[in-house]
Amino acid sequence: MGTATAICSTCAPNERFRALVRRYGVDQQMFDAMYFEQDxxxxxxxxxxxxxxxxxxxxxxxxxxxxxxxxxxxxxFLESPEWMEGAHGYLVEHGGERR
Incomplete structure (x- = not known):
């Protein structure tokens, strides 16, 4: 088994931020900076x-x-070509295709 890496409680003060650090490498300071940049x-x-x-x-x-x-x-969903094809087929079948 691998060893767990400690995550700083200042950078990730709660489970949400600990998960963001583990998944994406985004701590609270990085999240806050992106949030500020995007208003x-x-x-x-x-x-x-x-x-x-x-x-x-x-x-x-x-x-x-x-x-x-x-x-x-x-x-x-949009990143999945298979889903896009299936969704398009559904819309065509049910008269929802619009151009």
């Missing part, structure tokens, strides 16, 4: 909700920015 708003330009989720590229793992919960979930 607390979701990084998707047309969205007006508060940014609470760390968005990352599912292939490279690189952190891209902060998103609201809804946009974060949606972008996760």
């Amino acid at each position: 607390g708003q979701c990084a998707v330009a047309s969205c007006v909700r508060e940014a609470k989720c760390v968005d990352h590229d599912h292939v490279t793992g690189k952190v891209r920015g902060l998103l609201c919960q809804g946009c974060n979930v949606a972008i996760g």
Whole structure:
């Protein structure tokens, strides 16, 4: 078994930030800096909700920015070509395709 790496309680004062450090290498100071840079708003330009989720590229793992919960979930689906194809098929089948 591997050894656990200690995470500074100043950098990650609660379980949420400890999880962000483990998953993405983002501690509270980094999160707060991104939040400030985005004025607390979701990084998707047309969205007006508060940014609470760390968005990352599912292939490279690189952190891209902060998103609201809804946009974060949606972008996760959009990164899956199989899901996109299935969703498009569903819309076509049920008369929902719009151009």
